[in-house]
Amino acid sequence: MTGTMATDVCIIGGGIAGCSAALHLAKRGISVVLLEKGRIGAQASGVNFGGVRRQGRHLAEIPLALRGRPMWDRMVDLVGEDCEFRATGHLRLARDPADMAALETYARDAGALGLDLELIGGNELRRRFPWLSEVPVGASWCPGDGQANPRVVGPAFGRAARAAGADLREGEEAATFERDGKGFRIATTSGLAITSRALVNTAGAWAGRVAGHFDEPVPIHSIAPQMVVTEPSPHVIGPVLGIVGGALYLRQIERGNVIFGGGDGLADIATTRSTVLPRNTVEVGALACRLIPHLARLNVIRVWTGIEGEMADVIPVIGPSRTTPGLFHAFGFSGHGFQLGPIVGVILAELIADGTTPSPIAPFDIGRFVG
Numbered sequence: 001m002t003g004t005m006a007t008d009v010c011i012i013g014g015g016i017a018g019c020s021a022a023l024h025l026a027k028r029g030i031s032v033v034l035l036e037k038g039r040i041g042a043q044a045s046g047v048n049f050g051g052v053r054r055q056g057r058h059l060a061e062i063p064l065a066l067r068g069r070p071m072w073d074r075m076v077d078l079v080g081e082d083c084e085f086r087a088t089g090h091l092r093l094a095r096d097p098a099d100m101a102a103l104e105t106y107a108r109d110a111g112a113l114g115l116d117l118e119l120i121g122g123n124e125l126r127r128r129f130p131w132l133s134e135v136p137v138g139a140s141w142c143p144g145d146g147q148a149n150p151r152v153v154g155p156a157f158g159r160a161a162r163a164a165g166a167d168l169r170e171g172e173e174a175a176t177f178e179r180d181g182k183g184f185r186i187a188t189t190s191g192l193a194i195t196s197r198a199l200v201n202t203a204g205a206w207a208g209r210v211a212g213h214f215d216e217p218v219p220i221h222s223i224a225p226q227m228v229v230t231e232p233s234p235h236v237i238g239p240v241l242g243i244v245g246g247a248l249y250l251r252q253i254e255r256g257n258v259i260f261g262g263g264d265g266l267a268d269i270a271t272t273r274s275t276v277l278p279r280n281t282v283e284v285g286a287l288a289c290r291l292i293p294h295l296a297r298l299n300v301i302r303v304w305t306g307i308e309g310e311m312a313d314v315i316p317v318i319g320p321s322r323t324t325p326g327l328f329h330a331f332g333f334s335g336h337g338f339q340l341g342p343i344v345g346v347i348l349a350e351l352i353a354d355g356t357t358p359s360p361i362a363p364f365d366i367g368r369f370v371g
């Protein structure tokens, strides 16, 4: 589409972070144009595992994850549907005493930040979760964590943002962006031109291009976490499972399918294509069956992967640009931005509208990569 539009804020990227920012800015009466090169919520936000967890995160992310957690309970009020969010709990398994010691240390550190975790020994673990094998020696239990359907979350935030007045454009790739005296000029590959007071970089795995354009090169690379889903079977696995080291994550949805992931495929941001490596699927399937023996009887019906931006230090960039007034970044969620996405949109709206946020975002400053 050609033409020129003026707006308060232009957002590049229509994943969960960008759509939540659009929603929360529009609710404050701020005009927003969001550009999405493909479809809303179709990249990492739409193809991820669906884990909505706080435990296991980098400790710097815990305050954001805690602040964002109540938003998942209020999805119906926020975006008009529950997005299949269920607080099923999250169980992080240890396979040996060293892993268990790591869980104990983490529980102590996370507890100091307000995240209460229960440590469970092997016998108690099998009493409470009898479908587990003898392999885990213990676990850490976070009852308020859970799961949601990623396929509906991003589009739901997009619809809510539109209903609040934001202008979301699909099939519009921001190709050039420049700062002029008063704000920004953005042009899309189809010829649409936008002028804005502020610019938001929520371009996911592609965000390094935007940051680099404003002289903020960042160490971001693309990853492609691999996913598997089985045929439906009776629903027995209540919580979401993780494992120390991250080699496996697994959940069973209410319809009965077991979804699990582990290992990385190939990601290509130039073509927006990612590829599953079969040997990873076999390895993660074998591990899943060692932990939950009855899975061995199930057929795998589909495998997939998606493209995610991972920072060198595996925590995201969130906050204002250090080179360009009016530019705000939120990207590089490094495989765990689904749970954070809704609150990141709130934080971006606070930074733009209020000039500050009550959330401690200093660890995510893009300036950490300078020098």
Ligand SMILES: Cc1cc2nc3c(=O)[nH]c(=O)nc-3n(C[C@H](O)[C@H](O)[C@H](O)COP(=O)(O)OP(=O)(O)OC[C@H]3O[C@@H](n4cnc5c(N)ncnc54)[C@H](O)[C@@H]3O)c2cc1C
Binding pocket: 012, 013, 014, 015, 016, 017, 018, 035, 036, 037, 038, 039, 040, 041, 042, 043, 044, 045, 046, 047, 048, 049, 050, 051, 052, 053, 172, 173, 174, 175, 202, 203, 204, 205, 206, 207, 224, 225, 226, 227, 305, 306, 307, 308, 330, 331, 332, 333, 334, 335, 336, 337, 338, 339, 340, 341
């Ligand atoms: C397979 C997989 C499993 C995962 N599992 C989990 C999990 O269980 N729990 C969890 O918390 N996290 C998980 N994640 C990570 C999580 O999905 C992401 O961190 C999160 O969705 C990132 O959201 P986003 O909005 O930043 O990026 P995205 O959803 O990638 O959105 C960025 C958007 O920007 C658009 N874009 C890029 N450049 C431009 C441009 N120039 N112009 C216009 N549009 C542009 C892209 O098309 C894309 O739609 C997983 C990721 C993957 C891939």
